[in-house]
Amino acid sequence: MATYSTTEFKGGLKFLMDGQPCSIVENTQVSPGKGQAFNRVKYRNLITGKLVEKTFKSGEKVEAADVVDTDLQYLYNDGEFWHFMDATSFDQFQAEEAAVADVTKWLIEQDMCTVTLFNGQIISVTPPKQITLEITDTDPGLKGDSQGTGGKPATLSTGAVVQVPLFVQLGESIIVNTEKGEYISRAK
Amino acid sequence: MPSNRPFSLSEGDSLRARLQKRSQLLQTVRAFFYARQVCEVDTPLLSSAATPDVHLHSLSTQVQVPGTKDPQTYYLHTSPEYPMKRLLCEGSGDIFFLGKVFRDGDVSPRHQVEFTMLEWYRLGFSMFDLIEELAGLLKSVLGDLTVETLTYQQAFKTYAGIDDIFNASAAECQACLTRFNVPEIVGVDNDDKVLWEQLVLTEVIESQLGRTPTGENRITVLTHFPAREAALAQISADNPKVAERFEVFINGMELANGYQELAEADIYRARFNESLALRQANNLPAVPLDENLLQTLQAKPLPDCSGVALGFDRLFLLQQAFSDIKQGIGFGALKS
Numbered sequence: 001m002a003t004y005s006t007t008e009f010k011g012g013l014k015f016l017m018d019g020q021p022c023s024i025v026e027n028t029q030v031s032p033g034k035g036q037a038f039n040r041v042k043y044r045n046l047i048t049g050k051l052v053e054k055t056f057k058s059g060e061k062v063e064a065a066d067v068v069d070t071d072l073q074y075l076y077n078d079g080e081f082w083h084f085m086d087a088t089s090f091d092q093f094q095a096e097e098a099a100v101a102d103v104t105k106w107l108i109e110q111d112m113c114t115v116t117l118f119n120g121q122i123i124s125v126t127p128p129k130q131i132t133l134e135i136t137d138t139d140p141g142l143k144g145d146s147q148g149t150g151g152k153p154a155t156l157s158t159g160a161v162v163q164v165p166l167f168v169q170l171g172e173s174i175i176v177n178t179e180k181g182e183y184i185s186r187a188k
Numbered sequence: 189m190p191s192n193r194p195f196s197l198s199e200g201d202s203l204r205a206r207l208q209k210r211s212q213l214l215q216t217v218r219a220f221f222y223a224r225q226v227c228e229v230d231t232p233l234l235s236s237a238a239t240p241d242v243h244l245h246s247l248s249t250q251v252q253v254p255g256t257k258d259p260q261t262y263y264l265h266t267s268p269e270y271p272m273k274r275l276l277c278e279g280s281g282d283i284f285f286l287g288k289v290f291r292d293g294d295v296s297p298r299h300q301v302e303f304t305m306l307e308w309y310r311l312g313f314s315m316f317d318l319i320e321e322l323a324g325l326l327k328s329v330l331g332d333l334t335v336e337t338l339t340y341q342q343a344f345k346t347y348a349g350i351d352d353i354f355n356a357s358a359a360e361c362q363a364c365l366t367r368f369n370v371p372e373i374v375g376v377d378n379d380d381k382v383l384w385e386q387l388v389l390t391e392v393i394e395s396q397l398g399r400t401p402t403g404e405n406r407i408t409v410l411t412h413f414p415a416r417e418a419a420l421a422q423i424s425a426d427n428p429k430v431a432e433r434f435e436v437f438i439n440g441m442e443l444a445n446g447y448q449e450l451a452e453a454d455i456y457r458a459r460f461n462e463s464l465a466l467r468q469a470n471n472l473p474a475v476p477l478d479e480n481l482l483q484t485l486q487a488k489p490l491p492d493c494s495g496v497a498l499g500f501d502r503l504f505l506l507q508q509a510f511s512d513i514k515q516g517i518g519f520g521a522l523k524s
Contacts, residue, residue, distance in 0.1 A: 007293065028296055028297070029294065029295065029296040029299065030296070030390055031243070031293075031294045031296070031299060032243075032386070032389075032390055032442070033243070033244075033442065033445055034241075034243060034417055034419055034445070035243060035386045035389075035390070035417075036243065036383055036386060037243065037293075037294075038373075038387075038390070040371075052371075053371035053372075054371050054372045054373070054374050055370070055371055055372070055373050055374065055387075055391065056373075056374045056375055057373070057374065057375030057376055057383075059375075060374055060375035
């Protein structure tokens with residue numbers, strides 16, 4: 001198994017801590033002129049998403065984590081797993097609910113997603129930043145309100161709920177920012 | 189507000205302004221010593237010897253010396269201490285050095301591999317005389333800051349709640365880190381008291397030093413470090429557990445490190461040999477000792493003096509409220 005020494009630490013480095021893949025967010029070297037050097041490290045546990053801080057004695061080693069980010073096409077959900085495919089090799093991957101729970105409401109069949117694989121298993125999925133979805137439920141709203149003042153909740157075809165302007169109607173398609181979960185505009 | 193970038197040639201007026209500020213600070217520091225009849229010396233950067241200090245890593249290079257077949261290894265100095273002490277032995281009188289030194293592997297918002305150091309020695313000065321002079325220099329650059337002086341032991345009591353650090357256990361140090369919500373430490377043995385003690389200093393105490401309770405900058409001086417960290421300072425005459433060594437902090441950052449200087453050649457050799465043994469125990473390469481220094485100390489004793497080294501780039505950072513010393517360094521600044 002490959003290892004990294006503290007001298008190799010830098011933002012983005014993927015390593016194993018207690019068997020779980022982690023990614024370094026910030027690494028600061030602490031070198032007192034007359035003492036042992038340490039590395040103050042902030043890292044994200046890629047399974048739980050939690051930000052953790054630890055201080056490593058310089059020279060300590062950590063195990064490298066086999067973590068890669070790749071673009072995969074979302075195929076379908078069979079009720080238990082979410083299926084993705086490499087559009088070049090046609091290799092298929094299935095994700096458990098824990099890996100996609102935060103983003104299922106933004107997954108559209110055929111869309112390309114950025115997928116993080118750990119030892120070949122999907123641990124997280126990032127949908128496209130902007131997607132277009134149809135409104136399946138919303139209050140009629142006020143006629144003649146085209147200024148977008150105020151807003152109302154709208155349920156989208158994937159089950160996501162976003163705030164939309166009053167003039168947007170049932171059956172229309174809208175563009176949504178998936179990072180913020182916010183309405184951007186009507187789709188043409 | 190100063191920009192958050194290292195200065196570059198493309199920044200026009202702000203480049204010129206920053207160059208002038210740095211130039212002005214260099215002048216201020218030099219004028220301070222000229223006014224006190226302290227002579228500037230520019231000792232060699234290259235030496236066939238290196239510091240054996242286990243925590244300092246010297247850069248090395250190959251020099252083709254006439255009369256030898258293979259190039260010889262020379263080390264870039266990590267501080268001008270050894271040649272300056274040779275000059276003191278030879279009768280130089282009060283001297284200062286203001287120039288570049290090199291320490292391999294250190295890059296952070298407070299470190300650069302190549303940085304500018306101010307180091308000076310004053311004959312007949314006690315550690316406290318030198319602290320007073322240093323405080324005067326700092327005030328002339330940073331404004332009229334108040335000075336807090338306390339011993340290493342008092343600092344552990346005041347800022348970490350450990351009454352007697354010299355007799356505290358490793359477990360007490362670990363409990364202190366927990367009490368102050370310090371993130372988990374990886375790689376330190378449970379019973380390694382010395383390292384746990386260092387961690388209390390760097391992770392709990394240091395960030396509180398050089399700052400008043402209301403958040404203003406002040407000069408905090410820690411004195412009387414443990415004898416094992418004496419480096420080349422004298423052991424205190426009235427307490428063999430501590431050394432006549434001090435460090436100065438402003439706004440949570442170490443700025444200077446000074447000693448009442450050890451004089452005896454035999455003790456220099458003994459401490460160098462201890463460091464070499466520690467290097468071996470830590471699988472670090474051995475380095476040649478500075479025999480020129482050791483022989484000079486033997487032949488012409490070091491006069492009674494105190495000396496201190498100060499990070500010039502950190503002083504510039506404090507003066508200009510930079511967040512990273514590389515903002516005040518032109519070419520050659522490395523990214524962390």
